Every structure is written in structure tokens, then in C-alpha cells.
Amino acid sequence: MMESCMNRNIFLLLFVASLILSVGCKSKKAITAAPKPTEVIKPSSAELLLKKLKNNENSFNYFSAKGEVSYTEKNSEQNFDISIIMEKDKYILMSVTVLFGIEAARIKITNDSVIILDRLHRKCVIADYNYLKKTSNVDLHLKQLQQIIIGNPAFDQNEKQSIIDTVLSKIIISTLLNSQKQTSFYNSSLMLTKNILEDKNVNRQFTVEYSNPYTHLNNAYPSNVNINIRAEKNIDCKFKLSNFVFEKKKESLFSIPGNYEVIKP
DSSP states (O other), X not given: OOOOOOOSOOOOOOOOOOOOEEEOTTTOOEEEOOOOOOOXXXXXXXXXXXXXXXXXXXXXXXXXXXXXXEEEETTEEEEEEEEEEEETTTEEEEEEEOGGGOEXXXXXXXXXXEEEEETTTTEXXXXXXHHHHHHHSSOOOHHHHHHHHHTSOSSOOOTTTEXXXXXXXXEEEEEEETTEEEEEEEOTTSOEEEEEEEETTTTEEEEEEEEEEEEETTEEEEEEEEEEEESSSEEEEEEEEXXXXXSOOSOOOOOOOTTSEEEOO
């Protein structure tokens, strides 16, 4: 996986100044030649567009939302409520509630682990990111998962690895990530509407579609997030989020009960 940071404004100016001193054979005076004009390397149109898209991405320090989820696998469909709490680059906390307000699961994702509390069966799964990779067939970590939730491309884009195309009023950015390919679709307002991650070596695809944005400050967080996984298992997961909060008021607690069976897959 290749990641790059593109958070600075584009001012790619390269100044080359030369001072040439020579000695006249007759006058023996030092003559200073006029400096060469400043050479400016202008950013390409592709680089400017990628920078503009990056500047238009959603950002957050603290994020909280609640919503409804529809989960479909094969012929089985489940509906439940979910709450999501995140601090940037620190954690994702999720609580899954089923009928009658019964909490079925709690999930904590950090930089190095994924912890799932099965509240119905008193079990705790503690895994690394290989567990998520087996489930989603995509090499996702905390940063990418947070990006997906707030409506940004999972992986950063840069000019060397990306191909830019336009179809009608849509912008399409295809980025190569080792064996994976990310394809991002933007509307005329430069908002991400779809992001596809696929493995070039096998028939696996992870698609996220966004709609119905919720505007806060300069951000437009998607209220509808539809995830589609096509691999050994085909999974559809549709989120309808609301009750957004962006100010942290208290610490979020997460602990493993002592009477839970701990499983490390």
C-alpha cells in the first residue's frame, strides 16, 4: 500500500539564479553579467485538479453519528441501529443495537487492533488488520476506514500513480496501489460519489457509494453510505446516518468484561 500526503497549497516555484564573473583581458575589470530570468516550473493541470480535490475533502477531529443499517449476505438480511464515534487517527467506536434496544455488539478499532464484543454470546474477538482484510478483501487500516466513513477516498491520490478522465460532468480518478486499484468518481461540485477498490490479481471488489450530504462548516458528510463487497462472499451494507456531532463532550468508554470468552483468530 502506498500513501502520500498532499495537504499543502501548490506553490511549486524553482528559482535558479546565476552570477557569472569574468575578467576582461584588456580592461582587467570584473564584469558581472545580468542574472538569468527566474525559471518557474508550473504545476500540471492534473496536479492542480488533484490538489483541488484534496482541498475539498471532508475533515474532522471528532465525529459522532447514529443511524440505521441494512445488512445483506446471500439471502439473509438484517436490520439494526448503529452509533459511530471517532477521533481522528485514534479510534473508531461502534455500537450495534437490535430489536427492543438490545445492544448486540460493540466494536473498537485502533491503529493496531480490532476488538469486537459479542454482547449476546459474551464473547470478545481481538484481531489485527489481517482479520479485516479477510472480511473485506481490502488492505484497510484505521486511516482508510475513517476516510470511508466521512466520505473521502480510502487512499490518497497523486499524479504519478493516477489517471484522470471525465465522463459528462463526472471526474474519474484511477489510482494504482501495488496490486490494488482505486477508482474515485466525483460530481461537478468535486464531491466524491463513489469509490471502488479492486484487486487486479483476483476477482474482488469493494465499492462505497455516497449520497445525501450533511453540511457542516466546509464539509459535506454523506448521510447515506452504501458498501458493496464482491468476493468469496457478496455483502451489501447500507447506512443511513443522522444526529451528527463534531464536538467532543466526554470520553467514550470501552472495556472487556472479565467473564467474556476471548477469541484471537
